[in-house]
Amino acid sequence: MEELPWHPFGDISVIRKFPSKKNHVYLVDVEGKRMILKLFTNDRCANEFRVLSQAYDIGIPVPRPYEMRDRAILMEYVVGKTVNDLVETGHRYDLVLGVASWLARFHRTFIDDDGKVLLKSDAIFKNFIVADRIYGIDFELSRPGNPEEDVGEAISFLLDTNPMFTDEKIRLAYSFIRTYEGESGIKLNDIEDSIAKSLIEAAGFRPGQRELLLKKAKDLIVLKPFSR
Numbered sequence: 001m002e003e004l005p006w007h008p009f010g011d012i013s014v015i016r017k018f019p020s021k022k023n024h025v026y027l028v029d030v031e032g033k034r035m036i037l038k039l040f041t042n043d044r045c046a047n048e049f050r051v052l053s054q055a056y057d058i059g060i061p062v063p064r065p066y067e068m069r070d071r072a073i074l075m076e077y078v079v080g081k082t083v084n085d086l087v088e089t090g091h092r093y094d095l096v097l098g099v100a101s102w103l104a105r106f107h108r109t110f111i112d113d114d115g116k117v118l119l120k121s122d123a124i125f126k127n128f129i130v131a132d133r134i135y136g137i138d139f140e141l142s143r144p145g146n147p148e149e150d151v152g153e154a155i156s157f158l159l160d161t162n163p164m165f166t167d168e169k170i171r172l173a174y175s176f177i178r179t180y181e182g183e184s185g186i187k188l189n190d191i192e193d194s195i196a197k198s199l200i201e202a203a204g205f206r207p208g209q210r211e212l213l214l215k216k217a218k219d220l221i222v223l224k225p226f227s228r
Helices: 045-057 083-090 092-109 147-159 167-184 191-205 207-223
Strands: 011-019 024-030 035-039 065-069 072-076 116-118 128-130 134-136 142-146
Touching: 035 167, 045 065, 045 072, 045 116, 083 092, 083 128, 092 116, 092 128, 092 134, 092 147, 092 167, 116 147, 142 147, 147 191, 191 207
Parallel strands: none
Antiparallel strands: 011 024, 024 035, 035 072, 065 072, 116 142, 128 134
């Protein structure tokens, strides 16, 4: 059985550890109840707990945050598969528009007078879980910004995962934008630039696909296909 590193919550049993590049995330048993324990290796714990608490209290689908101590959070365990898993293996493309709706509601709820929204950040399909509805997870990088950043990141992830840049995915990207704009009431500006930015970032981590990703990013900036 996986052993927990030090944490501030007392007697907890580990059920499994989840893969995480940034922190230590566990499914744990706390007095007979399954929860998620997230141990942070950075100073973003309070930010995530604050955003989770605000979103949960308003009714946006996120895991319920139970408690924060030091650099650790106990939160609800949402049982389900990620949108990414279901899109890749089951071609559940309807869920893509569910992510657009989730982002629209989140941004619409947390928007200021200057049009800045609270970004989810890291708005990739791996960070949305399908249960009774779609839940957003992982808010440590959440911050104020332009809505195009989240939407561009989500669409980039749609386009650059297998099968990449298909006609069906291009149509889905159009539908994603229209769904988001219609439900949020927010008009996206130069969304191609934001999608391209995420593709360029992805190219830096994927040398085998670097040339293709950079070409697609350049095409988006020049041709502006979603702004016609």
